[in-house]
Amino acid sequence: MELSKYYREKGIPTCLHETLNELILQVTIKKPKNVLEIGTAVGISGSAMLFTSDDLFLTTIEKDEDSYNTAKNTFIEFGFSNRVKQYFGDAGDIVRFLEGPYDFIFLDGAKARYYDYLPDLKRILASNGVLFADNVLFRGFIDGGVKYDHRDNTIVRNMRAFLNELIEDDNYICSIYEKGDGILVAYKK
Ligand SMILES: C[S@@+](CC[C@H](N)C(=O)[O-])C[C@H]1O[C@@H](n2cnc3c(N)ncnc32)[C@H](O)[C@@H]1O
Known part of the structure; x- marks a missing residue:
C-alpha cells in the first residue's frame, strides 16, 4: 500500500487503495496458481498478488x-x-496468442479496449476462474448517473458492451462493486 501511494504521488498509475484491497481479498480467497494481468504499470498490483502465495505465477502485459x-x-x-x-x-x-488457462485474470489496461479483449479472455479463463476488472463504472459515467463529455463516448459505449456481454452470459456469475472506480468480479462456471 505504501509503495502504491508513493507511485501515485509521482503520477504513476496504480490502482486505488480500496481496489488493491479488494483484489488481494479475491486472490487470497481464490488462491489462483496462474494469474494474468493486463496493465502491469510499475508492478505494484502484480507484486501484491505475488505476495499472497509462493504458488502463484504471474503473467503480466504492459505497453509502456x-x-x-x-x-x-x-x-x-x-x-x-x-x-x-x-x-x-x-x-x-x-492476448491473442496466450493459451492459458488462467484461473484469475486482472484486467487493468486501456478501458476502451476491454470489450475487444473479451473473446480471448473468455477463451483463456479456466472454468471456476475469476475475471476481476477495474474501472468498470469509470467516474460514474457507465451506469448513466454522471454526465460525460463526448470524448469519453468510446470508453462508455465499449465498457457497457463489455459488462452487458458478461452479465448476459449464463456461463458467468457477475458482481459489480461501487468501490474505487468500479470493480467487476466475474466467476466462470
Ligand atoms: C492503471 S495502470 C495499471 C496499474 C497496475 N495494475 C497497478 O495497480 O499497479 C494501466 C496500465 O495499462 C497500460 N496499458 C494501457 N493500454 C495498454 C495496452 N493496450 N496494452 C498493454 N498495456 C496497456 C498503461 O501503460 C498503464 O501502465
Whole structure:
C-alpha cells in the first residue's frame, strides 16, 4: 500500500487503495496458481498478488517501455523474478496468442479496449476462474448517473458492451462493486 501511494504521488498509475484491497481479498480467497494481468504499470498490483502465495505465477502485459522496465526492477527487488513472465507490447496483440488457462485474470489496461479483449479472455479463463476488472463504472459515467463529455463516448459505449456481454452470459456469475472506480468480479462456471 505504501509503495502504491508513493507511485501515485509521482503520477504513476496504480490502482486505488480500496481496489488493491479488494483484489488481494479475491486472490487470497481464490488462491489462483496462474494469474494474468493486463496493465502491469510499475508492478505494484502484480507484486501484491505475488505476495499472497509462493504458488502463484504471474503473467503480466504492459505497453509502456519505462513502466515495463521499472516493473522488472520491482519484481527483482521483491525476489519475484522467477515467478513472473512479463510481456512488453499491446495487450490486444498479446492476448491473442496466450493459451492459458488462467484461473484469475486482472484486467487493468486501456478501458476502451476491454470489450475487444473479451473473446480471448473468455477463451483463456479456466472454468471456476475469476475475471476481476477495474474501472468498470469509470467516474460514474457507465451506469448513466454522471454526465460525460463526448470524448469519453468510446470508453462508455465499449465498457457497457463489455459488462452487458458478461452479465448476459449464463456461463458467468457477475458482481459489480461501487468501490474505487468500479470493480467487476466475474466467476466462470
Ligand atoms: C492503471 S495502470 C495499471 C496499474 C497496475 N495494475 C497497478 O495497480 O499497479 C494501466 C496500465 O495499462 C497500460 N496499458 C494501457 N493500454 C495498454 C495496452 N493496450 N496494452 C498493454 N498495456 C496497456 C498503461 O501503460 C498503464 O501502465
